[in-house]
Amino acid sequence: QQQVKQSPQSLIVQKGGISIINCAYENTAFDYFPWYQQFPGKGPALLIAIRPDVSEKKEGRFTISFNKSAKQFSLHIMDSQPGDSATYFCAASRAGNNRKLIWGLGTSLAVNP
Amino acid sequence: DSGVTQTPKHLITATGQRVTLRCSPRSGDLSVYWYQQSLDQGLQFLIHYYNGEERAKGNILERFSAQQFPDLHSELNLSSLELGDSALYFCASSVSSNTGELFFGEGSRLTVL
Numbered sequence: 001q002q003q004v005k006q007s008p009q010s011l012i013v014q015k016g017g018i019s020i021i022n023c024a025y026e027n028t029a030f031d032y033f034p035w036y037q038q039f040p041g042k043g044p045a046l047l048i049a050i051r052p053d054v055s056e057k058k059e060g061r062f063t064i065s066f067n068k069s070a071k072q073f074s075l076h077i078m079d080s081q082p083g084d085s086a087t088y089f090c091a092a093s094r095a096g097n098n099r100k101l102i103w104g105l106g107t108s109l110a111v112n113p
Numbered sequence: 114d115s116g117v118t119q120t121p122k123h124l125i126t127a128t129g130q131r132v133t134l135r136c137s138p139r140s141g142d143l144s145v146y147w148y149q150q151s152l153d154q155g156l157q158f159l160i161h162y163y164n165g166e167e168r169a170k171g172n173i174l175e176r177f178s179a180q181q182f183p184d185l186h187s188e189l190n191l192s193s194l195e196l197g198d199s200a201l202y203f204c205a206s207s208v209s210s211n212t213g214e215l216f217f218g219e220g221s222r223l224t225v226l
Contacts, residue, residue, distance in 0.1 A: 043217030105155040
């Protein structure tokens with residue numbers, strides 16, 4: 001059973017536009033929500049992460065919005081650039097000695113020049 | 114560069130064979146994770162080691178095994194290979210066992226013919 005549902009599966013955005021990727025989770029014990037970015041031929045890399053005590057976190061053009069009551073979080077990429085073209089994975093985890101990330105299935109983003 | 118080194122980068126072998134994938138974590142990281150990534154399958158967690166001890170198992174087949182050595186490098190052994198085992202295999206490391214911030218290597222691409 002997929003515990004973190006990510007949408008859309010793929011996304012095409014024009015340069016300068018806003019890219020929005022959504023994730024929904026089920027386990028209310030999750031307390032850490034990262035987004036990873038993966039370029040072709042590379043491993044995923046942590047992009048930005050949020051904890052449920054805040055509703056928004058911004059780093060440059062990347063923003064996570066978090067809605068605890070709806071059990072949803074989303075990644076917004078402002079002023080999207082062709083260099084942002086990559087696969088984005090959301091994940092969630094709960095505290096513990098062996099924190100395990102539960103991954104979404106990924107979103108392939110293409111930003112057209 | 115994440116600091117995680119995986120070898121080999123590419124591997125082509127035949128069904129029924131056995132291969133070993135190697136991972137050197139970032140300096141100072143005690144946790145090593147193995148993931149499998151197939152087309153349209155996202156990231157499948159296989160196994161987690163912390164300071165030489167197995168901490169968690171995911172969807173790892175019985176034909177697969179792993180270990181983490183005293184110098185903290187890890188090996189993933191895949192035996193009786195099948196066509197369906199063709200995939201990218203990623204190793205990731207983290208400083209502890211309870212952090213969600215993983216540093217991924219560039220992966221080993223396995224092709225089974």
